Amino acid sequence: MTIDHHHYVLCPHCDLVVEFADITLGHKAVCPRCHTTLAKNNTNMKHKSAIYAICSLIMAVIACGFIFIDIRIVGNFNGVSVLDIPRILFFDRYSYISALFILFVLLFPIFNLLIITLLCSKLPLSKYRKRDLLIIYKQLQHWCMPEIFLTGVLVSFVKLMSYGNIGVTSTFWAFCLFVFFYIKALVIFSPEAIWNELHSNNFALEPLKVGRTGIRQNLKLCGCCEAMLPVHYVKCPRCKQKSKLRNRDKIQWTIALLVTSLIIYIPANVFGIMITVLFSSSSTSTIMDGVIYMWQSGDIPVALVIFAASVVIPILKIISLSWLCYFALAVKRKRGHDCLKMKKLYSAVEFIGKWSMIDIFVVSVVCSLVRNQQMMSVYPDIGVAFFATVVIVTMVASQKFDSRLIWDQVKIRK
Numbered sequence: 001m002t003i004d005h006h007h008y009v010l011c012p013h014c015d016l017v018v019e020f021a022d023i024t025l026g027h028k029a030v031c032p033r034c035h036t037t038l039a040k041n042n043t044n045m046k047h048k049s050a051i052y053a054i055c056s057l058i059m060a061v062i063a064c065g066f067i068f069i070d071i072r073i074v075g076n077f078n079g080v081s082v083l084d085i086p087r088i089l090f091f092d093r094y095s096y097i098s099a100l101f102i103l104f105v106l107l108f109p110i111f112n113l114l115i116i117t118l119l120c121s122k123l124p125l126s127k128y129r130k131r132d133l134l135i136i137y138k139q140l141q142h143w144c145m146p147e148i149f150l151t152g153v154l155v156s157f158v159k160l161m162s163y164g165n166i167g168v169t170s171t172f173w174a175f176c177l178f179v180f181f182y183i184k185a186l187v188i189f190s191p192e193a194i195w196n197e198l199h200s201n202n203f204a205l206e207p208l209k210v211g212r213t214g215i216r217q218n219l220k221l222c223g224c225c226e227a228m229l230p231v232h233y234v235k236c237p238r239c240k241q242k243s244k245l246r247n248r249d250k251i252q253w254t255i256a257l258l259v260t261s262l263i264i265y266i267p268a269n270v271f272g273i274m275i276t277v278l279f280s281s282s283s284t285s286t287i288m289d290g291v292i293y294m295w296q297s298g299d300i301p302v303a304l305v306i307f308a309a310s311v312v313i314p315i316l317k318i319i320s321l322s323w324l325c326y327f328a329l330a331v332k333r334k335r336g337h338d339c340l341k342m343k344k345l346y347s348a349v350e351f352i353g354k355w356s357m358i359d360i361f362v363v364s365v366v367c368s369l370v371r372n373q374q375m376m377s378v379y380p381d382i383g384v385a386f387f388a389t390v391v392i393v394t395m396v397a398s399q400k401f402d403s404r405l406i407w408d409q410v411k412i413r414k
């Protein structure tokens with residue numbers, strides 16, 4: 001084994017050239033300027049992530065096949081499997097939400113688990129095939145939400161308790177295990193390690209100066225595989241994707257998408273998200289109605305979760321991203337600790353973004369379970385489609401933002 005291997009990376013958040021030696025077990029390399037984790041120890045990475053990915057896939061098959069939650073409302077029994085939820089939404093003419101559910105909760109995570117299994121197996125995959133798989137993995141990663149769906153199911157239990165008795169089957173526990181193994185596989189799997197097997201990440205033509213920014217050394221980071229490229233390279237030699245020095249025009253995209261989401265946010269709150277039909281009378285409830293109902297019936301923690309996920313997070317996200325755009329574009333004299341705060345804000349926005357989907361999943365679960373034609377049924381309402389669009393648009397807005405613009409005008413003290 002070679003010791004004293006030196007690795008260079010360009011920090012994707014702040015554009016600093018960082019050097020580190022081989023990482024020992026339990027340690028990680030962190031950017032000294034913006035504290036982003038740059039690399040982890042990869043001992044047995046392939047072996048461990050393949051095992052977790054396979055376990056997760058097995059659990060996914062079990063979890064999709066059988067009824068996983070059921071409800072008993074005055075003697076009437078109704079149970080649904082994970083696959084019944086999108087089916088019922090589809091027949092309610094909410095094919096949009098049904099498609100989002102299938103993609104975000106099932107297809108994308110399962111696809112990514114298959115990619116992890118393939119890349120970590122000993123199959124003789126060609127260099128090109130590996131490259132394609134890594135690119136697809138990166139694209140899908142943002143849109144995998146099985147853990148958010150599971151949280152949504154738990155929240156909906158509290159909501160459903162007011163309708164009848166809920167029961168969970170062993171399939172429900174299989175779904176929990178699917179999510180657990182999925183998260184484990186994702187945390188351990190390192191796409192960088194596989195990229196580095198294809199080619200080293202360093203395409204610099206001159207010796208690198210550690211502790212200085214890439215832009216000052218005529219270097220740029222590939223947005224896809226995070227290789228270090230000379231500025232004049234149009235395409236990255238490692239992943240064959242086009243790369244730019246800075247995605248300055250994408251800030252306009254971020255702003256445009258923020259305005260769009262703000263506009264869609266109005267109908268998302270004005271229109272109802274659920275219609276409850278009790279005997280022959282029907283009533284619509286908006287997001288806020290749901291929160292107030294929960295609060296009044298004493299389920300304060302759940303009321304707070306839904307309020308935070310559906311009202312506070314989208315608004316905070318829109319405000320934070322607008323602030324970040326302002327900071328990146330308009331603030332000329334930037335100080336290091338302000339930039340660090342902004343970077344933390346951006347990481348928080350990135351992390352928390354998809355959690356707003358909780359309410360969509362809660363509505364999906366409640367609507368597919370409470371179906372009793374004679375007595376009580378719950379149907380989704382148009383607001384849910386608007387709200388899902390707000391979440392998706394704000395997620396795309398935060399992905400379009402280039403966080404290196406936060407740091408560009410900061411002087412590095414040596």
Ligand SMILES: [Zn+2]
Binds near residue numbers: 011014016031032033
């Ligand atoms: Zn950094």
Ligand SMILES: [Zn+2]
Binds near residue numbers: 225227236237239240
């Ligand atoms: Zn690349």
